[in-house]
Amino acid sequence: MSATTLSSWGQYPAFPQAARPCFWRSELSTNLKQLINQFGNTLAYGNGRSYGDSCLASSDHVLATRGLNRFIAADWQNGIIRAEAGVSLAELLQLSIPQGWFLPVTPGTQYVTLGGAVANDVHGKNHHVRGTFGCHVRCFELLRSDASAQICSPQDHSDLFNATIGGLGLTGIISWIELQLLPIQSSLIQSYSTRFNNLAEFFQLAAEHDSQHEYTVAWIDCLAQGKHLGRGIFIYGDHAETGELAVHHKAKLTVPLTPPISLINSMSLRAFNTVYFHKHPPSLQHALVSYEPFFYPLDAISHWNRIYGKSGFQQYQCVIPSASAEAAVHALLQEIAAVGSGSFLAVLKRCGDVPSPGLLSFPLPGVSLALDFPQLEPLNTTLFSRMDSIVRAAGGRLYPAKDAHMSANDFRHFYPKWSSLESLRDPGLCSRFWQRVTLA
Amino acid sequence: MKKIVIIGATSAIAIACARLWAAEQSEFFLVGRHQDKLQQTSADLVARGAQAAHSYVLDLIDFQQHAAMLTQALQTLGQIDVILIAHGTLPDQHQCEQDVHYALQEFNNNALSVLALLTPVANHMAQQGFGTIAVISSVAGDRGRGSNYLYGSAKAAVTTFCEGLRARMFKVGVHVLTIKPGFVATPMTADLNLPAKLTVSPEVVAKDIVQAIAKRKDVLYTPWFWAWIMKIIIHIPRGIFKKLKL
Numbered sequence: 001m002s003a004t005t006l007s008s009w010g011q012y013p014a015f016p017q018a019a020r021p022c023f024w025r026s027e028l029s030t031n032l033k034q035l036i037n038q039f040g041n042t043l044a045y046g047n048g049r050s051y052g053d054s055c056l057a058s059s060d061h062v063l064a065t066r067g068l069n070r071f072i073a074a075d076w077q078n079g080i081i082r083a084e085a086g087v088s089l090a091e092l093l094q095l096s097i098p099q100g101w102f103l104p105v106t107p108g109t110q111y112v113t114l115g116g117a118v119a120n121d122v123h124g125k126n127h128h129v130r131g132t133f134g135c136h137v138r139c140f141e142l143l144r145s146d147a148s149a150q151i152c153s154p155q156d157h158s159d160l161f162n163a164t165i166g167g168l169g170l171t172g173i174i175s176w177i178e179l180q181l182l183p184i185q186s187s188l189i190q191s192y193s194t195r196f197n198n199l200a201e202f203f204q205l206a207a208e209h210d211s212q213h214e215y216t217v218a219w220i221d222c223l224a225q226g227k228h229l230g231r232g233i234f235i236y237g238d239h240a241e242t243g244e245l246a247v248h249h250k251a252k253l254t255v256p257l258t259p260p261i262s263l264i265n266s267m268s269l270r271a272f273n274t275v276y277f278h279k280h281p282p283s284l285q286h287a288l289v290s291y292e293p294f295f296y297p298l299d300a301i302s303h304w305n306r307i308y309g310k311s312g313f314q315q316y317q318c319v320i321p322s323a324s325a326e327a328a329v330h331a332l333l334q335e336i337a338a339v340g341s342g343s344f345l346a347v348l349k350r351c352g353d354v355p356s357p358g359l360l361s362f363p364l365p366g367v368s369l370a371l372d373f374p375q376l377e378p379l380n381t382t383l384f385s386r387m388d389s390i391v392r393a394a395g396g397r398l399y400p401a402k403d404a405h406m407s408a409n410d411f412r413h414f415y416p417k418w419s420s421l422e423s424l425r426d427p428g429l430c431s432r433f434w435q436r437v438t439l440a
Numbered sequence: 441m442k443k444i445v446i447i448g449a450t451s452a453i454a455i456a457c458a459r460l461w462a463a464e465q466s467e468f469f470l471v472g473r474h475q476d477k478l479q480q481t482s483a484d485l486v487a488r489g490a491q492a493a494h495s496y497v498l499d500l501i502d503f504q505q506h507a508a509m510l511t512q513a514l515q516t517l518g519q520i521d522v523i524l525i526a527h528g529t530l531p532d533q534h535q536c537e538q539d540v541h542y543a544l545q546e547f548n549n550n551a552l553s554v555l556a557l558l559t560p561v562a563n564h565m566a567q568q569g570f571g572t573i574a575v576i577s578s579v580a581g582d583r584g585r586g587s588n589y590l591y592g593s594a595k596a597a598v599t600t601f602c603e604g605l606r607a608r609m610f611k612v613g614v615h616v617l618t619i620k621p622g623f624v625a626t627p628m629t630a631d632l633n634l635p636a637k638l639t640v641s642p643e644v645v646a647k648d649i650v651q652a653i654a655k656r657k658d659v660l661y662t663p664w665f666w667a668w669i670m671k672i673i674i675h676i677p678r679g680i681f682k683k684l685k686l
């Protein structure tokens with residue numbers, strides 16, 4: 001077994017994971033059984049882009065699936081691709097863009113695997129029109145320690161299909177996935193951005209643009225207070241109708257090592273956020289940009305998670321139903337601004353009502369707020385518990401893919417179908433997250 | 441569009457090279473010892489743009505079958521623009537010290553099977569009068585280390601053989617490339633505790649290999665810093681070298 005250990009993106013909580021890398025589908029079953037026999041349980045680990053403990057095995061021994069990076073079949077007539085679960089979204093785009101196909105749904109980083117995208121049923125800037133990633137999955141192969149491989153689809157083994165989408169890796173190891181892609185004429189994006197001065201203006205902009213554009217998202221200055229509370233930049237865009245079909249290859253910057261303490265503190269944060277807001281002209285801006293800076297601005301700096309230092313950081317992401325969204329987001333931002341913590345980029349996004357097949361899918365019709373916090377105690381615990389009460393009272397919920405703090409009570413309340421997932425869980429698979437929110 | 445033969449085509453390094461060539465719509469003849477892995481590799485390359493990827497199952501230790509395999513490759517592809525020889529295993533040095541049979545079997549697989557195969561390959565390439573023979577050796581062949589000298593001596597044999605072959609092939613227009621990777625994260629090294637800072641992905645090495653073939657380089661250290669590391673290691677005096685724990 002390799003001595004290098006893996007962690008989650010937030011590097012908190014610190015449970016170093018020993019990795020058993022798997023390179024061939026034919027070796028999955030043996031590896032799975034060996035790990036379970038040796039350590040009691042295991043969990044698939046894709047590319048570790050989940051922030052908290054949902055990608056960490058409760059035994060601390062994961063089955064690393066990134067080596068399963070083969071394509072199996074590509075139908076460019078119909079935009080249907082079948083690929084192994086360890087293929088990353090970046091690798092898929094590299095192949096599909098020149099053929100005129102894009103991901104139907106993409107999260108804010110292209111360095112996640114197909115398996116990870118299914119297991120967290122990820123969403124993107126077009127949730128209001130296309131729903132989650134799982135809505136576009138045609139079928140996949142699932143390997144369990146207690147059964148032979150099964151092909152799951154909305155028609156076959158639909159209970160396992162639904163439980164695996166957003167199933168947090170607990171229903172089995174996905175060996176391959178077949179996905180319906182989205183046709184594009186160009187890899188360029190017609191991108192527009194405009195400033196808004198407070199939260200009410202965000203809701204107006206969202207109402208105005210969501211119905212007309214494929215992609216919408218907003219960045220907000222989480223430290224602005226008073227009449228500026230919730231000010232930010234609203235960004236919307238669409239695939240350009242003409243132009244190149246080119247894969248973008250930009251030289252990447254990197255954070256080469258982890259500093260002993262976080263470089264993010266309230267001073268650097270306030271300065272950055274203020275500059276970022278004011279740098280944007282007050283008027284509507286338009287640009288024709290490549291897909292990479294539009295969808296994946298953070299990917300331009302590899303290992304950016306290291307700037308938070310050795311203690312790591314947590315992301316807080318919640319979604320609030322439409323009816324209570326404005327008031328609850330207002331209350332959340334007040335709590336955050338009052339303590340002066342938070343991140344460079346707080347992201348606000350309206351989610352739509354396209355239903356996902358996933359049992360434990362996170363989004364619901366309403367508004368999602370996401371932001372990062374350096375790992376500081378007791379600050380995070382007290383702040384998060386105040387924020388959790390706001391989310392709970394507003395009928396919202398938290399996103400397991402980002403979570404390192406949700407209480408067991410909250411989880412069961414947010415995801416009442418958790419017991420159906422528990423009954424379909426592969427007894428040999430368990431995460432630190434699942435142990436924390438259901439078994440503890 | 442190139443016609444490419446890959447020996448040990450299920451190697452992670454070879455696959456990473458093949459993916460770069462697949463993007464240029466090359467046609468492949470893939471040789472390996474496991475049918476299912478070959479089939480998966482072939483499907484992957486076709487999805488990535490390969491013109492075609494034919495599989496041929498052969499355990500390279502079976503020297504008798506090399507010629508038949510080569511004939512089949514030529515029948516399938518018509519000509520060979522590049523032949524990449526990538527198969528190999530990393531023996532357990534301790535076991536080699538205790539078990540002669542095992543040691544020789546490993547030497548056979550890493551050295552003799554390569555020399556055996558290169559013999560008919562070289563004759564065909566000489567007759568063809570163009571193309572590249574690229575062979576994956578290793579930095580481990582540059583010096584015999586206490587921890588790894590069976591593998592090292594097998595790679596040294598390959599390196600020296602290729603150097604001589606290059607001199608012969610140069611005169612008939614055939615390019616011979618000796619590839620010496622450092623630490624690469626592949627199934628072969630998955631169980632080892634490699635130094636993270638010196639270890640690269642197969643994709644990094646593959647880029648160098650594909651470029652070295654295009655530029656008709658003689659010897660490639662990959663990544664580049666291994667050329668410097670090995671310059672130093674080669675010059676460590678024997679009296680000191682034998683005391684080191686390498």
Ligand SMILES: Cc1cc2nc3c(=O)[nH]c(=O)nc-3n(C[C@H](O)[C@H](O)[C@H](O)COP(=O)(O)OP(=O)(O)OC[C@H]3O[C@@H](n4cnc5c(N)ncnc54)[C@H](O)[C@@H]3O)c2cc1C
Nearest residue numbers: 046047048049050107108113115116119122123168169174
């Ligand atoms: C910068 C950044 C931006 C992000 N933006 C978004 C966003 O906009 N929207 C969003 O929804 N998410 C977002 N995320 C979160 C990310 O998309 C998810 O956490 C995703 O699941 C990570 O995928 P991964 O391949 O890294 O998987 P991991 O994090 O390694 O694992 C995630 C889960 O998938 C399971 N899993 C992985 N492979 C398999 C398999 N083969 N079979 C079964 N289970 C498997 C694991 O067990 C685990 O439960 C973002 C993350 C980052 C770092």
Ligand SMILES: NC(=O)c1ccc[n+]([C@@H]2O[C@H](COP(=O)([O-])OP(=O)(O)OC[C@H]3O[C@@H](n4cnc5c(N)ncnc54)[C@H](OP(=O)(O)O)[C@@H]3O)[C@@H](O)[C@H]2O)c1
Nearest residue numbers: 448450451452453473499500527528578621623624626628
């Ligand atoms: N990884 C490194 O750090 C490193 C460093 C220097 C040099 N190298 C060299 O690079 C080459 C490729 O290795 P890799 O790192 O890519 O490892 P790898 O993925 O394990 O590839 C080795 C491949 O060789 C195949 N093989 C071994 N013996 C064979 C035989 N007798 N007949 C047919 N196929 C055989 C194996 O096939 P099966 O999978 O079917 O067993 C395997 O696919 C090797 O020559 C290795 O010595 C590697």
